[in-house]
Amino acid sequence: DVTLVFMGSTTEQGLKLAADALRPYQEAIAAKVDAGQLFLATGNALDILGDAIDSDAAPRIEGLGLLPTRAEYHMMQRHNSFFVGKFEDMDIVGFKSLFGHSHGMGDALFDTVKGVGRDGTVRGVGRTPETKVEGFRRGGLMATALIGPLLILNPPLCKWLLRQMGADDTLAFEEAAMDSYRKRLSEFMEPGRSWKY
16 A cells, blocks of 8 residues: 655656556556556656657657657757646646656646636746646646656645645644745746746
8 A cells, every 4th residue: 555656857768767667567557546546746757657758869768658648858958947837726836847848638737727817827838838737637646747846845735745645734844835935936926027947
């Protein structure tokens, strides 16, 4: 019995190693997440959960096919930006630093459209620069291109996840964490501030 599976960013070679290591368990992972198993993937980890990763600098990496997406990497065109979106009525902040985007359909994890209303704008790019939804969700699987560290930057999301796991949601240094979160959110929403860096 595993409460939470977490997978973070790695190198492109690490993505291939992870995909190859997890492939024998592909059907079991799909069954578990469809049954509600909590699984959080951040950064480029989400890409091995899709169909494949195509790169202009390396051979194709076959994914696990758990998400309806395909990643496309352009190694000389790194994308760096920050993000503000919505999840379960929470404001989510984070950073993106990636070589490509995940193209696909399916349930989104974060949404930049739902945030319109507080001041008329939410910042950053979604799955691709042309979309307003970010990440993917399937059952208990939550996958996002955001890095951060995501849970430390978003104490409300961390507390929500702890409650989903049936744990006490009290955070260490919670007041300081919330102050930092509110300050970052306010800075990210400043009018005229570019979401690119």
